Amino acid sequence: MTTICPIEGFDHLEFYVGNAKQASVFYSTYFGFNPVAYCGLETGERKKTSYVLKQGDIRFVISSALSPNHPIARSVLEHGDTIAIIALAVSNVNTAYQYAVARGAVGAIPPTTQKDESGVFRFAAIHSFGDTLIKFIDRSDYPSNFAPGYIDRVTKSVNSAGLTSVDHVVGNVERGTMNQWVKFFVKTMGFDVRMYFDEQTVSTEYSALMSKVLENGGKTIININEPANGLRKSQIQEYLDFHYGPGIQHLGLATNNIVQTVVRLREAGVEFLPIPQTYYENLEDWVKDINVSVEDLAKLGILVDRDDNGYLLQLFTKPISDRPTLFFEIIERRGSQGFGAGNFKSLFVALEKEQKLRGNF
Numbered sequence: 001m002t003t004i005c006p007i008e009g010f011d012h013l014e015f016y017v018g019n020a021k022q023a024s025v026f027y028s029t030y031f032g033f034n035p036v037a038y039c040g041l042e043t044g045e046r047k048k049t050s051y052v053l054k055q056g057d058i059r060f061v062i063s064s065a066l067s068p069n070h071p072i073a074r075s076v077l078e079h080g081d082t083i084a085i086i087a088l089a090v091s092n093v094n095t096a097y098q099y100a101v102a103r104g105a106v107g108a109i110p111p112t113t114q115k116d117e118s119g120v121f122r123f124a125a126i127h128s129f130g131d132t133l134i135k136f137i138d139r140s141d142y143p144s145n146f147a148p149g150y151i152d153r154v155t156k157s158v159n160s161a162g163l164t165s166v167d168h169v170v171g172n173v174e175r176g177t178m179n180q181w182v183k184f185f186v187k188t189m190g191f192d193v194r195m196y197f198d199e200q201t202v203s204t205e206y207s208a209l210m211s212k213v214l215e216n217g218g219k220t221i222i223n224i225n226e227p228a229n230g231l232r233k234s235q236i237q238e239y240l241d242f243h244y245g246p247g248i249q250h251l252g253l254a255t256n257n258i259v260q261t262v263v264r265l266r267e268a269g270v271e272f273l274p275i276p277q278t279y280y281e282n283l284e285d286w287v288k289d290i291n292v293s294v295e296d297l298a299k300l301g302i303l304v305d306r307d308d309n310g311y312l313l314q315l316f317t318k319p320i321s322d323r324p325t326l327f328f329e330i331i332e333r334r335g336s337q338g339f340g341a342g343n344f345k346s347l348f349v350a351l352e353k354e355q356k357l358r359g360n361f
Contacts, residue, residue, distance in 0.1 A: 005096040007088045007189065007216040010166045011137040012052075012059035013251065014085035016075045020064035023081065024051035030268045031328075032161030033060060037146040038153035041066070045149060048072055052146045056164035058253065059146075061085075075131060080323040083248035085125070086169060087135040088189075088220060096136045097124040100188040108133050114148040121147050126188070129173050129181050129224075130246030134189070161268075162261040167252035167331050168213075168221035168339075172239045174246060178226035182212045185224075191216045195339070198228075209236045213339065223339070225249065238355055242323040250316070250327045258313045258332035259292055262300045265330070271318040273354065275301045287311070291334065310335015324358055 017023040027033045033053035040049035047070055050063040065073035075084055090096040094111040101107050109125035120141040125133045145152065173181050185191040195213035208228035215221050227236040239249050255261040266272070280298040287294070287304050290311055297304060302315045313332040320326055 005090055005092050005099055005190075007090060007220045009057075009089050009219045010169070011087040011089040011135075011139070012061050012085075013083050013166070013169070013248075014050075014061040014063055014087065014135075015081060016072045016079075016084040017062055017064055017081040018076050020049050020051055020062045023064075024053060024062045027053055027060060027062065028158050030265070030270050031055070032158055032163065032264065032268070033058075034158045034160075035153055037150040039150045043149060043151055050150070051153075052150065055160055058163055058166055061146075078244050079131070079247060080243070080325060081321045082243065082326060083169075083251070084131060085133045085135050086128075086222075086248070087123075087137050090136045090138055091140070093122040093124050093136045093138045096189075097126065099190075100126050100134075103188045104184070105134075105188040109135070116145075116148040118142055118145045118148070128184065129171055129177075130243075132171065132247060159264070161264045162255045162257055163253045163330075164256060165254045167254040167329075167333070168223055169251055170223040170225060170249045172225050172236050172243075172246055172249045174240060175227050175237075177246075178210060178212060178224050181224050182214065185214050185222060189216060191220075191222070194221075197339075209234055221252075233355065235355065238358075239325050243325045248326065250329055252314075252329040252331050255330060255332050258302060258315075258330060259296055259300065261330055261332075262302065262315065266300070272301050273316045273318060275303065275315070279303070305336065305338065307336045307338050309337060312336040312338065318354065324355070 015023065024035060028035060033055045035051055036054045037052035038050070039045045046066065048063055048065050050061050053060040053062065063072055067073065075082065097107065097111050105126040108127050109123065111122065111124040114121045122138040123135060125135040128134050182193060186193065191214040193212055194215045197211045209225050210228050211223055211225045213221065213223050225236050227234045240246065277298060280294055283294050283304065287306060290304060292313065302313050304311060304313050311334050315330055317328045320328065
């Protein structure tokens with residue numbers, strides 16, 4: 001599908017958290033993100049504090065409220081730490097916003113232009129599933145800083161974990177609403193449905209989910225999941241229960257060398273989902289010609305999947321906060337543009353073991 005204003009990629013992802021200062025240190029120390037910009041009381045911002053972190057082409061904005069009645073504070077009270085804003089780069093904010101609203105999107109922030117010594121910054125936003133905002137960003141006339149009101153702030157040099165880009169964003173919605181939100185992204189922003197996984201594909205004997213993969217211009221991937229019927233509670237329903245509604249379940253973060261990245265993350269203290277060693281027993285029978293030995297895969301808990309275009313390597317962190325909600329996927333693509341369908345059952349079994357430990361099975 002050709003849209004009047006195609007999406008150029010992810011500009012940033014904004015997290016709403018209880019303590020942005022501490023959370024920014026967490027992402028720097030554990031995941032190798034460098035602090036690059038800041039806004040808060042020292043810059044004249046009286047309502048919230050935000051730290052901008054960067055690694056490769058990935059940009060996180062970590063924000064906290066400075067009063068209990070601020071929308072960020074209300075979000076954290078309900079959802080815990082969460083990704084509240086998906087910011088998409090576009091060439092024309094006004095066109096993207098008007099295109100979306102004319103096709104049924106509800107506006108959140110009208111097209112806005114801000115100017116300072118660094119140039120002209122343009123943005124707008126619409127509502128999507130749950131409390132998640134989709135923000136349109138045009139920084140073509142604002143090349144140097146993050147945004148007006150922010151100052152450059154490099155507090156220390158952080159060893160990169162080798163993460164390069166946002167591969168995909170995954171959202172969880174209530175049962176029976178996946179197709180509604182898929183249609184929303186298709187109609188309002190010109191996304192195409194690239195893949196569909198039903199409950200037979202993504203299931204174990206106990207739980208299942210359904211998922212659709214959306215892309216825009218081959219650059220921006222958003223997956224929408226909903227729970228399916230099963231004997232016990234699925235990971236999607238567990239998320240919905242503890243997030244108190246739909247939201248972003250995980251980010252796929254790309255790397256060019258997953259072994260080096262995972263070694264760095266493990267050394268920093270990042271916890272990954274444990275994969276049973278039985279997964280690797282017959283792996284060599286069908287996994288051929290990959291750049292990592294099965295021994296190293298087993299040692300680090302990395303999953304592998306192959307399709308007609310090549311293979312991919314992936315693994316998943318445990319939830320990054322006390323609620324079993326948001327987590328990260330680390331992924332290295334070697335031709336394959338899939339999502340590890342061959343690993344779904346092994347992954348679900350591992351997730352179910354974690355759910356059982358939490359008493360949510």
